[in-house]
Amino acid sequence: MTGAKITAIGSYVPARRLTNADLTQMVDTNDEWIVQRTGIRERRIARKDEYTSDLCTAAVQDLMHRYDKKMDDVDMVLVATSTPDFTFPSTASIVQHRLNIPLSAGAFDLSAACAGFVYALHTAHSYVASGMHRKVLVIGADTISKITDYNDRSTCVLFGDGAGAVLVESDGQAGGxxxxxxxxxxxxxxxxxxxxxxxxxxxxxxxxxxxxxxxxxxxxxxxxxxxxxxxxxxxxxxxxxxxxxxxxxxxxxxxxxxxxxxxxxxxxxxxxxxxxxxxxxxxxxxxxxxxxxxxxxxxxxxxxxxxxxxxxxxxxxxxxxxxxxxxxxxxxxxxx
Incomplete structure (x- = not known):
């Protein structure tokens, strides 16, 4: 067994803002009602031609830029999502190709809804701590707006789109x-x-x-x-x-x-x-x-x-x- 640690992080949200004021034009609601019951003031919405894989890629690019990290030694890609671009191929495989991650790297999606990112982190830790992998890319991403019913005020006020990514790497010490x-x-x-x-x-x-x-x-x-x-x-x-x-x-x-x-x-x-x-x-x-x-x-x-x-x-x-x-x-x- 070896240690594992989180060494870098990146994130991305789409440009379009859907405010509470915007929602009042769509359903019977108001800003005070939404804030009082949810705490939410805005949410970001993906373009019609922008999908979960696009958000994932942008989040990883943010990670790479901020921490000067390369993807050429990543040996596993995990994407936690409930809104994959396709049932198959996996979003992880699409991201692996776009970022030129080696063909020898594993790639799969993990479905655990809103608990998905933590499940994926747990999986990455297990892989690295066991010595089976040394550098795992973990991404939590969803485009929930694409499956939201904008006629249902009880749900449409809640959901937005975004992505976050971390690197989990091996560590000879106790780990994080x-x-x-x-x-x-x-x-x-x-x-x-x-x-x-x-x-x-x-x-x-x-x-x-x-x-x-x-x-x-x-x-x-x-x-x-x-x-x-x-x-x-x-x-x-x-x-x-x-x-x-x-x-x-x-x-x-x-x-x-x-x-x-x-x-x-x-x-x-x-x-x-x-x-x-x-x-x-x-x-x-x-x-x-x-x-x-x-x-x-x-x-x-x-x-x-x-x-x-x-x-x-x-x-x-x-x-x-x-x-x-x-x-x-x-x-x-x-x-x-």
Whole structure:
């Protein structure tokens, strides 16, 4: 076994802004209602000809520019997404080709919805720590706007598009991955879904719209109950306390979910990083976007204890306790 560490990060969001004022022209809503119930003011929307692979590529290019990293020795590409360009080929394979990553590198997509980035990080850590791989590119990206029902005000106010990427590399030292906790409650799968080949989950008939459908009340109840318990178990495994966590980075689903989670945990909201105010819920991209915003703002530093926790459709959840070991930045980050 060897250590593994996160050495570089990059992010990207589309140029188009969809503000709360814009949404008032589309559905019966208003800025005060949206902010009060979600905390969101804007979200970014991909162009009609802009897809998840494009967002992934741009996020990795930001990473490469900022940290002077090359892709010619990457030996695995993981893309966490619920909105791949195609069912197949994988988005990871498309990204591998565009970035001239060696043909000997593995590439696949990982589907765990809003918990996807943390699941992908866990997978990358396992690959590197086992010695099977030395440099893994991990990307969390989604273009949720392409599957959003803009006639449904309960969901269309939430979602946006974005991508975040990190490099996980081998480290002869102890490494930066300090603990994890995973879980799934498939019995709640019918609370967040998009229909596919089957239209039935848990003997419940789904609405066959090919758009995202969510029972927000049930997801809220599940998340507020599940995440604090998962965090407790993760910290127990790592033999750490909440007081040792410098920053908590949960999935940026909705401030009305994050706040009661922190209240139940007894964790100060001032030490929470999120990306929802100007980017909305970007599914697998929310956690890397929030992490990168913290780095750009000078809040997150190498060696700090960071608690990442994703949760969403499945119903899946995943927590990871990490310390960054970022290389010195040599280039300015892309403007978000």
């Amino acid at each position: 991955f300090k603990g994890f906790h995973l879980g799934s409650d498939g019995g709640g799968g019918h609370h967040v879904y998009r229909t596919g080949l089957s239209h039935t989950v848990n003997d419940v008939e789904m609405v066959d719209s090919q758009l995202l459908v969510q029972n927000g009340r049930e997801v809220f109840r599940w998340a507020v109950r599940t995440v604090p318990d998962g965090v407790k178990q993760l910290l127990g495994k790592a033999e750490m306390s909440l007081q040792q966590i410098d920053w908590f980075i949960p999935h940026s689903a909705n401030m009305r979910i994050i706040e009661p989670i922190c209240e139940r945990m007894g964790y100060p909201i001032e030490q929470v990083l999120h990306s929802l105010v100007y980017f909305g819920n970007t599914s697998a991209a929310t956690i890397p976007l929030a992490l990168d915003l913290g780095i750009r703002e000078g809040k997150v530093q190498n060696g700090q204890n960071l608690l990442l926790y994703g949760f969403g459709a499945g119903l899946t959840h995943a927590g990871q306790l990490v310390q960054l070991d970022l290389a010195v930045q040599t280039g300015e980050p892309t403007t978000l």
